[in-house]
Amino acid sequence: MAVDAPSTLVIDTTTVVSLFCTFLILVAAYGAARRVLPADTAPKLRVLFVWHLFDALIHSTYEASYLYNCFFTYADGLPNPTNFLNHPNRAYGAAYGSSPTAKLWQEYGKADKRWMYADLSTISLELLTVFGAGPLAAWICWLIAKGDRTGKLWFLCVVLATAELYGGFMTFCPEWLSGSQNLDTSNFMYLWVYLFFFNMLWVFIPFWILYEAHGQISRAFKSSSGYYSNNTNRQGAAAKKAL
Template identity: 45%
Template structure:
């Protein structure tokens, strides 16, 4: 009898346009349409400049993304846990695309092991069973929850979103608790025609630019070990386009707000000059 081991079962690569992916993209479009509908309901197009209407739509979209999508990510990282064995089995059935990690620090190395290990002592849990992590948190432990599955689609491009990366989770908690309410405040101020909107937009835009930097700089310093840029969908749609929105539009918001503030100073300077001339 031959002692040659049987070949391993073939692995499958998740489809770039499977039902979950298409549903995830459709949910983003639905959120944008909801923001657009809200702007048409609360803003008078004749009394609100086009650029403020656009920024209202953006900040309404921004708030909904933070609360609904990123809020679900934070929820799963804090409250969804599953045995590593079941996560590995689910990953194998899906083609092993969830990513991997070193099992100690919780920083994934893109090893393709099929799950993202919890950091040491995460939520006070520590390590169990002779150094093996007994359970893992995050969307990978969310089972059939639709929002968990949405994040697992994104985790094909950035493995860190499958589980708990401490930097990412810390930023996302701040995003949900701070950036979400701030975006709502911008919408409220634009609708009320309050000049405070300019100040809030600058604060929020600066925070989101910094958040984007802190999300990706660790990856760039480690040769993007946890990013999959092997195809158009992952690189240009998931990573570049969706993350690029939170760079380009906050910069535009800063430009609009700063221009309005500078204009107020110019008006004041003109008024003071005329007053002195009298």
């Protein structure tokens, strides 16, 4: 089950730098939106741009660094119970490193231990996230920046939002089914900042995107139905005149 006994919360340089860098990524995404989007861009599209650029940057930096540590940071002579990369006596993961990115995941791993090690389910999801979701989010930003408001934009938004929700579910469902053995919810920082806030962003915002996409698609279908209905009526009237 989740850790119930109070754990020692240490707010050190790694904690502060990690949170500050996340904030800087958000500021960079907002700054990019102000720079590349026309002043008359609709607020919702501006939010979509900022979110997807933030999403792409997080996937291509933080989460890519998790994969890097899983594949290239290791300690020999330790058991590898999952036989990751077919090395039974080599343990992989950020827990065995001393680089800034390793320390970042050691910090987050205080709340969810899986991120300190080469957890197979997490790696599988992150491979899709880094090499699939990240580029897709960047593509969406490019479409918004060039003024594309067609069905392609909203289709890609739906695909990515659905993938993000699925990824979040598959990240935590195994923990819920096994008593949350890897989670530490014993203090405010780990529970509400690391686990809740940083993960629920990828729940609430994708749901909002799906809601907006539903509205756009519904309006498009209504417009299309009206066009075909009017066109059919005109064809029927023309046929009657011909008779």
